[in-house]
């Protein structure tokens with residue numbers, strides 16, 4: 031007798047092959063996930079002896095079940111808990127009542143109005159980078175990934191701590207980098223020795239976190255003594271009162287939240303801008319169209335909040351970059367109780383992996399999915415976009431808190447860079463795109479930069495009142511306050527054909543070079 035579908039386990043490779051896949055995941059090569067989808071379909075199970083089931087859900091229907099309709103059954107689970115020794119029980123790791131209370135307290139700092147107040151900061155730190163570039167001569171090489179990380183860390187540092195973090199930037203960045211590298215290894219390992227064991231790497235890990243905590247505690251102590259400029263997120267969080275309970279945050283919680291937003295906030299925005307510049311360096315028509323829009327809207331001046339909405343093609347390009355190279359390539363959950371996904375049983379305690387990289391290429395939802403085609407996100411789109419087929423910021427209650435900030439930062443950085451510079455990849459350079467917590471260019475992003483002719487035409491800033499940066503992603507909901515960000519990208523692509531390209535133009539690739547190469 032043919033078994034009913036829900037009597038069967040989800041399809042997937044046998045135990046030995048599963049082990050091989052699980053081991054390969056540690057390399058971050060996204061090709062393995064594409065391969066599993068191609069071989070086994072929308073729900074795939076890896077079962078390795080001694081490990082919990084690892085089930086991948088690629089179809090928007092099942093993603094909606096996990097992140098929205100049955101989200102109470104799907105907390106983040108043990109793999110994310112490897113991040114707790116670094117980030118503590120901040121928003122990324124907390125669950126239940128603690129998460130709800132914290133989201134209520136932190137979310138107002140990142141609503142549209144609060145985020146728009148960061149625009150001058152974003153502009154001034156990007157300008158500082160460009161002035162460093164301006165000191166170079168002719169065409170010069172940069173690691174754009176390093177540059178973007180510098181800028182987004184400086185923005186986050188100043189937005190969240192005011193001037194207080196500046197002198198500790200190197201200490202905090204290097205300590206965080208080391209601690210996260212250890213947490214990441216543990217996240218992908220099948221067996222982990224307790225961090226309390228005195229292994230050399232564990233001792234270094236604890237030293238690193240002690241250094242981060244000492245800096246944050248010092249800054250908080252200073253604020254409590256009434257010292258320093260308090261027009262920043264940390265100072266506001268110190269005084270934030272939960273409207274439902276009247277509670278404020280204790281020191282540990284405050285430290286955990288600020289570590290969390292500092293860490294996730296700067297890294298994701300930075301890789302988003304890096305990959306956008308990478309894709310634009312290879313898709314010359316799109317870049318020319320974007321440069322034309324930037325020159326037309328900004329002329330030679332720096333962007334204001336209203337300008338971002340006045341550049342619809344920039345929004346479309348960003349969405350297409352996030353579709354092909356999603357900065358957060360995985361979303362993990364773990365069911366509390368047995369459930370079914372796509373008609374197959376999934377066991378309590380398994381790991382469920384949502385993989386935007388694969389869903390963003392699902393042929394049922396995307397035409398010619400490997401092609402870089404910003405026009406997919408035109409308004410109206412040539413083909414309706416299923417909200418959960420595009421989820422660079424997640425979906426459901428745990429949707430990204432900083433979606434608007436990440437978009438705004440990335441768009442302003444990219445617009446200011448392209449306004450002044452033409453970029454191309456160092457010939458033959460392969461950044462090695464790898465997916466861990468974020469999508470990393472493992473070799474950095476070596477690019478050649480050349481100053482463009484300045485655009486002299488002045489243009490009036492677009493009105494601030496109209497500013498919003500809708501994304502067109504699954505972001506039609508947010509946290510417990512219900513203050514969701516907006517939904518759809520706007521505007522026609524405009525007719526454009528800009529001129530001023532750098533260096534000789536190689537033929538335009540027809541698709542994302544990544545799935546072919548990883």
Ligand code: HEM
Nearest residue numbers: 121295298299302357358422423424428430431432435436
């Ligand atoms: C383009 C940049 C960004 C991308 C692509 C991105 C992506 C994401 C994704 C996919 C999630 C959901 C993870 C999950 O459900 O497990 C998330 C959560 C989160 N993001 Fe972002 N993010 C970006 C920028 C930012 C920024 C700038 C901040 C902070 C200012 C931020 C703070 C957070 C926080 C706190 C969470 C956890 C929310 C919760 O669980 O309540 N993100 N982000």
